[in-house]
Amino acid sequence: MAGSPDKAFPVSWDQFHRDARALAWRLHAFGPFEAMVCITRGGLVPAAIVARELEVRLIETICAASYHDYKNQGELQILKDVAPDIKALGGGTGKGVLVIDDLVDTGKTARMVRELLPKAHFAAVYAKPQGRPAVDTFITEVSQDTWIYLPWDMGLTFQPPIRHGAAG
Template sequence: MGSGAEASVAERRPFPVSWDQFHRDCRALTWRLNAVGPFHAVVAITRGGLVPAAIVARELGLRVIDTICVASYAHDKQGELQVLKGVSEQTAALGGGTGKGLLIVDDLVDTGKTGRMVRDLLPDAHFATVYAKPKGKPLVDTFITEVSQDTWIFFPWDTGLSFQPPLKDGAA
């Protein structure tokens, strides 16, 4: 999460998402996007956007998939947002230079910092995320599930099965 006074992951409400749930949420997102398109191409915001972008592209029958590669969070600590790679010239041309007809996909918006960068780069693109927190929500055109700002979403690619102590032994 953000730097400074922002709460750490341990202080947030955990929202674990299974592969199964994530797949269903991505399909639900695609149902909505199908009513908004058609789109020329999908642009995934790395790295978290790669997984939903693959599912959305499959459902919409899109085979042109590009990336905007960014670095910002080191686990839960938000740092300077760096754009490591923008979209290719070919993809930019498909969107007329402003992103019209391009579908940008990310896993979530939190503070909206990444979403703002995306909007600045491709103002006419459609920006979709699977999950949205209130601060970032105004930047997203389409999302599926809203969670509170004090939530931390745990994605299946960041987590694994582990032993849980019984409630009577102090499980939270």
């Protein structure tokens, strides 16, 4: 997301866990999955929760970065690709693979991973309108101008009431 967000959506650990379990409930109907690929770093936490709920044991990562200063999205960089044995699943199409991320924002990362695993099932806990078409399953949609503060990025701080001009 370029520039400063208009709205804030803080997510607690409890809420994130509930949302990730809700994602697992939805995904159960599309499985079973042979393997899971989580998009790091944000996909690591939901992947652990979903893998437990769906009993997926073969878990791989693809390491991608597009947010280089936590606020501004830049050029997408692949830091680590998916292992060849995971890419080979489904006859090289990714069929039977579940791809997980915490958030699909613009969809740039998901589209890039879909090129590698075109038949994989793509899921995110949270989705923004620009990214929604890039995933098959998600739990909560938030507006494009909202910054989601995930629990691993936050400390406990006071939030002023919305009525007093605070965004969130």
